[in-house]
Every structure is written in structure tokens, then in C-alpha cells.
Amino acid sequence: SDSGFEEELQSPSPRGLPAEQPDRLTADCHQELSYDESCFTIQKNNQLKFLALGCLSRQPQITPEARCKLVSWLIALYKHFSVSFESCCLAVNIMDRFLVTTSVAADCFQLLGVTALLIATKHVEVCSPRIKQLLSLCCNSFSREQMCNLECLILVRLNFRLAAPTLAFFLDYFISKELSCKMISDHEGSDYKGFKLTEDQLSTMKRFKCFARRVCELSLADYAFNRYQPSVIVQSAISLTKDLLRTHLKQSSLQHTNALETLDLLSIGDHELHDSDSHSLTLQCTEELRLLVSLNQES
Amino acid sequence: MNKMKNFKRRFSLSVPRTETIEENEFTEQINQLNIRRNEDMVPNSLGLHTLHPEASPVGSDPQAPSPTQLHYRNKVQHRRFSMEDVSKRMSLPMDIRLPPEFLKKLQMESPEPCKPLSRMSRRASLSDIGFGKLETYVKLGKLGEGTYATVFKGRSKLTENLVALKEIRLEHEEGAPCTAIREVSLLKNLKHANIVTLHDIIHTDRCLTLVFEYLDSDLKQYLDNCGNLMSIHNVKIFMFQLLRGLSYCHKRKILHRDLKPQNLLINEKGELKLADFGLARAKSVPTKTYSNEVVTLWYRPPDVLLGSTEYSTPIDMWGVGCILYEMATGRPMFPGSTVKEELHLVFRLMGSPSEETWPGITANEEFKSYMFPQYKAQALINHVPRLDTEGIDLLSALLLYDTKKRSSAEASLRHAYFLSLGENIHSLPDTSSVFSLKEVQLQKDPGHRSSVFQPPGRGKNRRQSIF
Structure with missing residues (x-):
């Protein structure tokens, strides 16, 4: 199947998922309840501010189909690098919010996606993927310089607001x-x-x-x-x-x-x-x- | 892996692209919705100097643009001002009203239906009076240098205030340093009287400059300066401010992870502010992560020293205890130079951990492998004679082995130790200093040579921390 969704239904054990995320289901959920609650309230109230409503509405070249393909690819990427789902979600959010501010050409869309993933992993993970690795997964269609420049541009356009719920x-x-x-x-x-x-x-x-x-x-x-x-x-x-x-x-x-x-x-x-x-x-x-x-x- | 190849193939099929990208096209697209502020910045930031300047200047602009300025064909044309206009305005004092025609022009700006853009254009108008521009700040002298950043003392031409300019070099293999990204994105959300304020972010070709409020000293220096003999009353006030800032962070699930006297900045009023959030991170995901190399050894809790990666807010509280000890005695509590020595110092003073004081410790392989001798806990009062009973009690609560029992920032603020500071101190707004209360005042430090406060201009000895 396209998404691997069906496989998930049938295979009893999770496959291809990041190996980290130890079972926090039982660990310390009791003790930390009040901290968790306050964190939840803050995150919940922040949601609206980080929503990228209609981010494609003024994009001349980017269609919902293209976005779907790119995000599906990013999902495969985050699993490939065994980084957290958090990084993946944040990357999509960064990408969407950037699309609200700036029109992007279709042939640069992939660079945007992969750069958003870079920023997200830098924010969330201990070790983010190397730029070289990311570029090679784009068939080396882009240069390191382009990626670093876009990284800065994204950070500046988003005003460094990265702590999205x-x-x-x-x-x-x-x-x-x-x-x-x-x-x-x-x-x-x-x-x-x-x-x-x-x-x-x-x-x-x-x-x-x-x-x-x-x-x-x-x-x-x-x-x-x-x-x-x-x-x-x-x-x-x-x-x-x-x-x-x-x-x-x-x-x-x-x-x-x-x-x-x-x-x-x-x-x-x-x-x-x-x-x-x-x-x-x-x-x-x-x-x-x-x-x-x-x-x-x-x- | 197959799946990914699939995606890749499909993606590239759906997005036909030439071998090399047309750089012009890229920039042009990015520029389409450009805002004025960025017009002079974008080409630089993209590092593309091969752009074709647009021949005709913007029609409605009466002033001809300077020859060095590039224009891009923008689908959305913005009314813009010449650089001259802006720099003229910038050289004027801060309290200048903007010219009426300027305001009019601002209002005429095409109304944007969606929120983030209107915020962007408001930001753009701020940039017209000098925010976000390097020219707005005068460098006065270097405070320190590190691998990623250099810190300068500076002054803002807009406000005449002193600032600390943290220049982060961006020419790294891996782009912007993650410490900088985290520090900025976290600090932007933290507005508190006991956390250093990030005034401005300036992005130029090769550098990202963070403009912080300037504080003259830090706790390390403050201690040096008063001959390591602080007034015990001032210890309490500093301690309260430290806990206040930390409690604010912890409520937002942000751990500092690198608390030490050098990271606690202090100004001439005695206001203490947490700084250097390069290692901090919003704790919003389960944390298997982070190497255990995060906290400076002296202030690192024993659970982390023994390899625990279950990081949570108690990780910061151990360090707070060590800092309280250091302020009260004038010397670091556990100045170990290796992990083994550090643990040894801790156990010798606080007593060897048992299943009772530290559940699970007897099964800890790392701990067993060290084969430390058995120590009885010593009475803290003998080591910190200047601290009163309540102070000792708080210190003991902070230096508990069991992270679940270790006093939180929130709880510590309510400790009896602080009763003498009055009740009002607990209902201060986040952004008000504790010194806005009449009843809270610093006393003269007995060990200080001249005055209570720091003489200005001691930049050379300044141990500004840098990531």
C-alpha cells in the first residue's frame, strides 16, 4: 500500500519505526502530572499562533498533491534517520509557516522540505542528520550553500519561532x-x-x-x-x-x-x-x- | 528503504527539474512575496550575486535608488523607501515621531488578509527605525570568544543602552549551530525579570548577531569581587531570583541544563538573570536524548554523573543547591575534575547513597563499579555555618539523591527560608524585578572593598560564557 498503513494493521509488531522512544507509558507519568498539565495548557494555548492556515492558497506552483508527496517523503526520511516523530511534525509545521510568508518554486520545494527537517532536528534532537546526507537524499540536486542560505532565510522569516506544539x-x-x-x-x-x-x-x-x-x-x-x-x-x-x-x-x-x-x-x-x-x-x-x-x- | 526510493522517484517524477537549478528563478520566487525589510537582505542571504538587476526602478518611488541596490521583479510590489530615507531616520533620537507621510504610507500598505503577514509587515516597520540592523549597534569591546560565537559589549544608537552582542558565525559545515537555534527560539518565549532579555536578532551575510541586554557582572565575578564573603541577606535575595527565573522556565518545560555562577548575570542593581540557554531545550518529548556531557561537572547531579538520561526539571535543582552553598561559603561545593572525583566528593559530604535515599542505586552497575568506601552523611551546618536553620533545610532539600524528592523550583520559592522577604514577593508580575518592592533591598557585602556594587568597565576580567 501507498502509506504502509495496511502493513501496520497486519503486522503485530511495529516495523520501521524509530527505535528510541522507550516506553514512557508507565514511566513517571504519575509523578510529573502537574508539570505535564502545565506544559499541556501552554502548548494547547499556543496552537493557534503556530497554525499555518491556508499555506498553499497563495502559492502559484505548489499544489496540495505536491505537498502530500513531499510530506510523505519527509515521513520516510524521519524514519530513515531514526529521529523522533516530534522532529517530523515540527519540520512540516516549519515548512507550512514558511509557505505562508514566501512563494516557492516547484523545483525548490524539496529543498524547502529537507531544510525544514534539518532545522527541526537541530531544535529537537541531540544529533541531527548531516547536511551531506540530506543533500544526497535529494539526488544532490541542491548545493550545501543553497541549503544553508535557505536555512537562514527560514529562520529569519519565521523570526526563530520554532517551539510549535x-x-x-x-x-x-x-x-x-x-x-x-x-x-x-x-x-x-x-x-x-x-x-x-x-x-x-x-x-x-x-x-x-x-x-x-x-x-x-x-x-x-x-x-x-x-x-x-x-x-x-x-x-x-x-x-x-x-x-x-x-x-x-x-x-x-x-x-x-x-x-x-x-x-x-x-x-x-x-x-x-x-x-x-x-x-x-x-x-x-x-x-x-x-x-x-x-x-x-x-x- | 524501498518505500523511500518510491517516494523519491515519485517525487522527482512529479517535479521535473533541470540538472542545476535556475538560481534566478529560485530567488525570484522567494522574493515574490517579499517584504521591504528583506529586500536588501535576501540576495545576500542566498549568496547569489549573479542576479540581473531590474532595469526600471519602482515607479511610484520619487527617489532614484542608489546604483548598488538591486531590484527584483516582484509580483507584489511594495511601496518602499530609499535607504537614505531610512538612515536619516535612524540617526535621529529614539523619541522621534515618524513623519506623517511615513505613517500614511504604512497605513496604505496593501492590507494582508492573513495574520502572519501582517505581523511581518509590522516587523518591517520596526526595521525602518533600526531594529534588526547592525548599524544600530556600536561595538565597544570584546567580552569573550568561543568556538561558535564572539561576544562584544555594545551600545544601541536607538536607546543609548548598553547591549551584549553575541555574534554567531554561520559558515559551518552544518549551517546554523543548533545551540544558537535553540537559544533564540527558547528565549523568544521567555519574558521574565530574572531571565536575560533578547532584544534583537540581526542576520547578515556570515553572521547571526543576537542582541542581549547587557549585565555588567556575573555571580562568579560578584563573588570574586566581594572577597568570597557575601552578605547572607544578599545570598537569600540572589537565591530567590535564581529560583524565580528557573521556576518560570520549568513551568514551560524548559530545562537550563548548564547552571553555574558564570551563567547567572548580575547588574548594578543586584538583579540576577539566567543566561546562556544554548544547552537548554523545551522538554516536550520523552527524553532518551542528550549525552550526559551537558552540565559543568561541579554542578552536575549524581544521577546524571552515573549516566542517567531521564532528564527532567530536577536536573537543574541540584545545581541550585551547589550555588547556594557557594554563595554562602565563598567556595564551590564539589569541585571535582573527573566524574569519579566529583562523585567521591558528593558521597563524602552527603553520605553514601542507600536504597532508602536513592531507590535503585544498589542495582546501578556504574555505581557498583566505582567501589566507593562507605561514608556517613555529614551535618551541613558544620560546612555552612553562616546559613540559618531554614537555609540549611532548603539546601538539604535541593541536594537529595532521589530526583523525585528533590525540591522543585516552585516549592523552593515557598520555603520558609524566604519568609523574611515578605509575602508580596510571591505575587509580583513575571516581568517585575524583586527590587520593585520597597522591602527588598541589598545590603553591603562585608567582604567588598569599596561599594556594594560593581564598578563599571571591568570588561577584561569578564568571564562571559559562550557556547
Whole structure:
């Protein structure tokens, strides 16, 4: 399939995903709750300021199709370099916001994408990919000088505003929050620290997270989702993933009943996930995502 | 890998391109939506000098452009002012009102429907009065030099204020240094009285210059200057300011990671500000990342010394404790030169860690391999006799092995140690200095030679930190 989405559905273990991101599902989600909350509030309130609404509307040469191809390629790139999903999301955001300020020729679009990835990894990662590597992945169509110059131009045009809230942040936040809520409510009064997920449960969780990330990746590449705030997309992606995974598990054999139970771990947050004001928006986004996912499953 | 080749192929198929790019075309496209501010900058920043200057000047501009200036065929024409116009305006004092026709022109600027652009054009108008331009700042002398940057003392022609100019060279193999990118993007979000202010960013051909507010001294120098004997009251005020700035950062999930006296700048009013965010990062992702080479050894927490990469806000708090000790005693707390020596110094004073004080330590292979002797914790009061009981209590809370129990910045601000500073200090707006309160005043440091405050112009001894 085009996006590799279907493969993800069928293969039980995640493949081709960055190996880092240790399971933070269980680690320190209890202790750091208040810090996480304050961080979430700040990021959530910042979303609007970093939204690149209609970034293609005044681009003479860049079409949504071209953007889709470029972002799909960037998604492949971030996996190739084993950098975090955060870097990937940030790169797309940097690219989109630059497109709001500047028209770009079609033949420079790839350079823009790969330079945005460079900046994002410099901001997020310990080690960013070498410029040489990035250029060679563009078939050496561009020079180092062009890339460095564009890098500066992007930084200046964006006024160095790089701390954009990303899909990756909200994905991590919502999943660990739901999980910790469930764990606390299940084990109230008993020894909280003694509770650990079984191997089986962990792998289901991993799979769930990985699937939700897939949905997020698809939305990243599709220009139609450019208008939604990241937190809305993530909420939609999570509820859609639950839906799909549940259906999928039910259809397959009985040996998955354990996994199904684990999945219910995550159902607790369903109602509180949608706060009233953004409810209809989230529903709308979920439906659009569902369509997108089904399209990509068939192709 | 197959998949990626796929993408690559499809991408290049869909985007036909010649072997080498038409540089003109590139610049032209980039210039299309150009704003005035950047017209003189873009060609430089792209390093393209082969552009064909547009023959005809902009029609509506009465003044002929200088011959050195290039014009580009812009689809969106902006009204523009000649450079002369701008420089004339710049040489005028700061409080000058802009000429009415200038304002009119600004208002006539094509109304942009979308937000970021209007912000950009507002920024452009700022540049017309000198922001974002190197000519606005006069270099006065070098403060220090590092691999990536040189720091100069300078003065702004606009405000007559002293500034610190951090020049970051961009001619690196790998483009703009990541430390610079992080420092700027983080500092832009931090507006606090106890965090150094980034006034301006200037981008020229080969350099990125960050314009910071200038602070005359840093804590290291301050200590040197008062013969390492600070008034114990001033220790408290500095400590409070340090925690205040740090708490603001931590609430935003930003870790400093490199706290040390040299990074705490102090001005003549006694205001203390956190500086040098080159190693800092917004902590928004799970952090497997970062090598454990981030914090200067003396202020590095033992968990990091033993290879922990679970970095979170407690990483900064250990250093705060060490700094409190250093201010109160006048000497560094754990001046180790190797990781082993550093750990040894820590354990000798604070006691060997046990499962009780540090859960999981007995299973730590790294720790076991050092085979340190068993030490009993010593009473801190014997080492910091000038600190009162509350001060000792705070110090102990900051120097806990267990990161989960180590006092946070937020909690430390509420510690009984600071009760004597009054209640109002907790409700100050972020951008107000603690000295805006009458009841908060510095005292004369007993060890100081002449006055409480630093004499100006000691640039040579200045240990400005540079990444």
C-alpha cells in the first residue's frame, strides 16, 4: 500500500519505526502530572499562533498533491534517520509557516522540505542528520550553500519561532494521561508502584500508539487537515484508532481477547476527551480521518 | 528503504527539474512575496550575486535608488523607501515621531488578509527605525570568544543602552549551530525579570548577531569581587531570583541544563538573570536524548554523573543547591575534575547513597563499579555555618539523591527560608524585578572593598560564557 498503513494493521509488531522512544507509558507519568498539565495548557494555548492556515492558497506552483508527496517523503526520511516523530511534525509545521510568508518554486520545494527537517532536528534532537546526507537524499540536486542560505532565510522569516506544539506532543500527552488515569482508578488505595502492565498488555499498547501515530502521519501529509489544531487531530486520531483496532481485533481470532481487554484500558478517557466547545470539530475531523484512512487502506 | 526510493522517484517524477537549478528563478520566487525589510537582505542571504538587476526602478518611488541596490521583479510590489530615507531616520533620537507621510504610507500598505503577514509587515516597520540592523549597534569591546560565537559589549544608537552582542558565525559545515537555534527560539518565549532579555536578532551575510541586554557582572565575578564573603541577606535575595527565573522556565518545560555562577548575570542593581540557554531545550518529548556531557561537572547531579538520561526539571535543582552553598561559603561545593572525583566528593559530604535515599542505586552497575568506601552523611551546618536553620533545610532539600524528592523550583520559592522577604514577593508580575518592592533591598557585602556594587568597565576580567 501507498502509506504502509495496511502493513501496520497486519503486522503485530511495529516495523520501521524509530527505535528510541522507550516506553514512557508507565514511566513517571504519575509523578510529573502537574508539570505535564502545565506544559499541556501552554502548548494547547499556543496552537493557534503556530497554525499555518491556508499555506498553499497563495502559492502559484505548489499544489496540495505536491505537498502530500513531499510530506510523505519527509515521513520516510524521519524514519530513515531514526529521529523522533516530534522532529517530523515540527519540520512540516516549519515548512507550512514558511509557505505562508514566501512563494516557492516547484523545483525548490524539496529543498524547502529537507531544510525544514534539518532545522527541526537541530531544535529537537541531540544529533541531527548531516547536511551531506540530506543533500544526497535529494539526488544532490541542491548545493550545501543553497541549503544553508535557505536555512537562514527560514529562520529569519519565521523570526526563530520554532517551539510549535506538534501532533507528537499531544499524542504522547493524551495516551500517557489516559493510561495513568486508568491505572490510578484501578489501583486506588493499593500499591500503585507495584502495578505493571503485562508483556501482552505492553505490546498491545505499543501497537495502539504506533497505529495512532500512523493516522497522525497520514493527516500530516493531507492538506485538508492543515486547518485543524494538532490537539484536535490527535484526539480524533486516538478515538478513530480505538474504533478501528477494536473492530480489527474482533474480526480476527480469539487469541486476541487479551489485547482487546488491554484496549479497554484506554476507553476510560473517551468521554472526557471531547470537551464541549471542540466536540463537533473533533467529530468532523474524526470522520475526515476515517475517510482518509479508508482511502489509504484500499490503494 | 524501498518505500523511500518510491517516494523519491515519485517525487522527482512529479517535479521535473533541470540538472542545476535556475538560481534566478529560485530567488525570484522567494522574493515574490517579499517584504521591504528583506529586500536588501535576501540576495545576500542566498549568496547569489549573479542576479540581473531590474532595469526600471519602482515607479511610484520619487527617489532614484542608489546604483548598488538591486531590484527584483516582484509580483507584489511594495511601496518602499530609499535607504537614505531610512538612515536619516535612524540617526535621529529614539523619541522621534515618524513623519506623517511615513505613517500614511504604512497605513496604505496593501492590507494582508492573513495574520502572519501582517505581523511581518509590522516587523518591517520596526526595521525602518533600526531594529534588526547592525548599524544600530556600536561595538565597544570584546567580552569573550568561543568556538561558535564572539561576544562584544555594545551600545544601541536607538536607546543609548548598553547591549551584549553575541555574534554567531554561520559558515559551518552544518549551517546554523543548533545551540544558537535553540537559544533564540527558547528565549523568544521567555519574558521574565530574572531571565536575560533578547532584544534583537540581526542576520547578515556570515553572521547571526543576537542582541542581549547587557549585565555588567556575573555571580562568579560578584563573588570574586566581594572577597568570597557575601552578605547572607544578599545570598537569600540572589537565591530567590535564581529560583524565580528557573521556576518560570520549568513551568514551560524548559530545562537550563548548564547552571553555574558564570551563567547567572548580575547588574548594578543586584538583579540576577539566567543566561546562556544554548544547552537548554523545551522538554516536550520523552527524553532518551542528550549525552550526559551537558552540565559543568561541579554542578552536575549524581544521577546524571552515573549516566542517567531521564532528564527532567530536577536536573537543574541540584545545581541550585551547589550555588547556594557557594554563595554562602565563598567556595564551590564539589569541585571535582573527573566524574569519579566529583562523585567521591558528593558521597563524602552527603553520605553514601542507600536504597532508602536513592531507590535503585544498589542495582546501578556504574555505581557498583566505582567501589566507593562507605561514608556517613555529614551535618551541613558544620560546612555552612553562616546559613540559618531554614537555609540549611532548603539546601538539604535541593541536594537529595532521589530526583523525585528533590525540591522543585516552585516549592523552593515557598520555603520558609524566604519568609523574611515578605509575602508580596510571591505575587509580583513575571516581568517585575524583586527590587520593585520597597522591602527588598541589598545590603553591603562585608567582604567588598569599596561599594556594594560593581564598578563599571571591568570588561577584561569578564568571564562571559559562550557556547
